[in-house]
Amino acid sequence: MAAAVQNGHGEAELLDYEEEVEEQVTSNGSAEADQNQEPMDDGDRVVMHTPYHGHVSLHTAGFRDMLLKPEILKGIFDAGFEHPSQVQAECIPKAMSGVDILCQAKSGMGKTAVFVISTLQMIDPQATTQPTVLVLAPTRELAYQIAAQYRRFRRHLRGIRIGLFYGGTPLLGDIQNLRAGPVHIVLGTPGRLKALVRERVLNLSHIKHFIVDECDKVLGQLDMQSDVHEIFLATPFEKQVMMFSATYQTAVLQDCRKYLSKEAFEVLVEDPAKLVLKRLVQHYKQVTEDKKYRMLKDVLDVIEWNQVIIFVNTVTRASTLGTLLSEEMTEVIMIHSAMAQEERLARYQQFVDYRKRILVATDLFGRGMDIERVNVVINYDCPTNPDQYLHRIARAGRFGTCGLAVTFVASDVDAQKLNDIQDRYDTDISALPDQLDPSLYTSEEAAESSSPDSIDSAN
Ligand code: ADP
Ligand code: MG
Numbered sequence: 001m002a003a004a005v006q007n008g009h010g011e012a013e014l015l016d017y018e019e020e021v022e023e024q025v026t027s028n029g030s031a032e033a034d035q036n037q038e039p040m041d042d043g044d045r046v047v048m049h050t051p052y053h054g055h056v057s058l059h060t061a062g063f064r065d066m067l068l069k070p071e072i073l074k075g076i077f078d079a080g081f082e083h084p085s086q087v088q089a090e091c092i093p094k095a096m097s098g099v100d101i102l103c104q105a106k107s108g109m110g111k112t113a114v115f116v117i118s119t120l121q122m123i124d125p126q127a128t129t130q131p132t133v134l135v136l137a138p139t140r141e142l143a144y145q146i147a148a149q150y151r152r153f154r155r156h157l158r159g160i161r162i163g164l165f166y167g168g169t170p171l172l173g174d175i176q177n178l179r180a181g182p183v184h185i186v187l188g189t190p191g192r193l194k195a196l197v198r199e200r201v202l203n204l205s206h207i208k209h210f211i212v213d214e215c216d217k218v219l220g221q222l223d224m225q226s227d228v229h230e231i232f233l234a235t236p237f238e239k240q241v242m243m244f245s246a247t248y249q250t251a252v253l254q255d256c257r258k259y260l261s262k263e264a265f266e267v268l269v270e271d272p273a274k275l276v277l278k279r280l281v282q283h284y285k286q287v288t289e290d291k292k293y294r295m296l297k298d299v300l301d302v303i304e305w306n307q308v309i310i311f312v313n314t315v316t317r318a319s320t321l322g323t324l325l326s327e328e329m330t331e332v333i334m335i336h337s338a339m340a341q342e343e344r345l346a347r348y349q350q351f352v353d354y355r356k357r358i359l360v361a362t363d364l365f366g367r368g369m370d371i372e373r374v375n376v377v378i379n380y381d382c383p384t385n386p387d388q389y390l391h392r393i394a395r396a397g398r399f400g401t402c403g404l405a406v407t408f409v410a411s412d413v414d415a416q417k418l419n420d421i422q423d424r425y426d427t428d429i430s431a432l433p434d435q436l437d438p439s440l441y442t443s444e445e446a447a448e449s450s451s452p453d454s455i456d457s458a459n
Helices: 070-078 086-096 111-122 140-154 171-179 190-198 215-220 222-233 250-258 289-302 315-328 341-352 386-393 412-425 443-449
Strands: 101-104 133-136 162-165 185-188 209-213 240-245 265-267 280-286 307-311 332-335 358-361 374-379 403-409
Touching: 070 111, 070 140, 086 101, 086 111, 086 265, 101 111, 111 140, 111 209, 111 240, 133 190, 133 222, 140 162, 140 185, 140 341, 162 171, 162 190, 171 190, 185 190, 190 222, 209 215, 215 222, 215 240, 215 250, 289 315, 289 403, 315 332, 315 358, 332 341, 374 386, 386 403, 386 412, 403 412
Parallel strands: 101 240, 101 265, 133 185, 133 209, 162 185, 209 240, 280 403, 307 358, 307 374, 332 358, 374 403
Antiparallel strands: none
């Protein structure tokens, strides 16, 4: 059961956390560049998946062995899940036993289903009219996506109502929604949930399961952390806390542990190299800032993409690049935090529904988002740190499928960042060759070979 955390955080009134810092992009070499930096390896070697060592797969138990409610099992098989991934095999039974969980597993391995399935199993909609499950996510789109997962697995269960709450929409609508009938599972972004608690329309005094997805992001940002803290204090002392992420900065890990009991079940990946997706081919392309746009179009011409996400570092750049590209290609759409929420979600849905195939996005889309057909990620702007890189590129290669990530390197600073990424994840990112064998990053191959054992490494 969860330990209480110390009170006393500063409480900023911030309800939206998604604004990017406009100054992040450094397109030219600058004084920041490491003077000792070696020139980048410009070899044309295609990175193949390095063989995975040292992991013993635990796929002895299937979903049936978890003794789930038959309605949930039906939902799981309707969703096409045949076998649990390792993180699911390890953590779903633990979660259902009620212990606190701190879970790290690499991106795309099904962490969402761990808390969705286990909480649906534990929930008793007859027991109370107040919510017993609370899920927090760093962005509105992710909260929306998690709600869709709950709906998918809840399909055959009766009487479980889900309440989804996030900023950028009228508070009054949420209040009406909460008054319309009992809500059993509450999920959303911390700012809006805090506001609803303060308005005294959201009663969290019956919460039994407190879940934070992408917890290193949520607790790593002071404004969100303070909101989470306030929400946490509105829940009962006795409850189960579960936290999930693919990455944990050491300092944030300590913050996460403040919310967990000493007996928490921790699944952590000690070696960062094991967080790299095996079937994701990674390359960089050296290009000056003024040639990036042309290079982007060249890359899109030569590679075989199904759906693509192009990441930039700021809202302004997303808007500019998105507008430019959409004038030339009808399948382009962009999403960033300066857009009205309704518009944002409508665009997200178009991309999910495959009505648009190229998404220009900021890091708003870098965490947790799961779009099945994305096989290519392009970092038009180099990510600012290794974790951000890892999260962005993992939008391709979900659940053991193949994918390709290409990162534009436009300055010495970018080159240094790329070296940092390679060092941290002990991974080799080579120059994008003129010709790249599509079978390396298109998913047909993966579909054939993707058994839970083969997809799994560090979960
Ligand atoms: P994570 O949170 O670990 O990054 P997600 O929960 O978003 O991963 O899952 C990634 C994708 O894998 C989703 O599309 C999900 O539906 C799919 N998935 C998860 N578990 C399974 C499973 N056991 N079998 C098949 N697909 C799965
Ligand atoms: Mg996730």
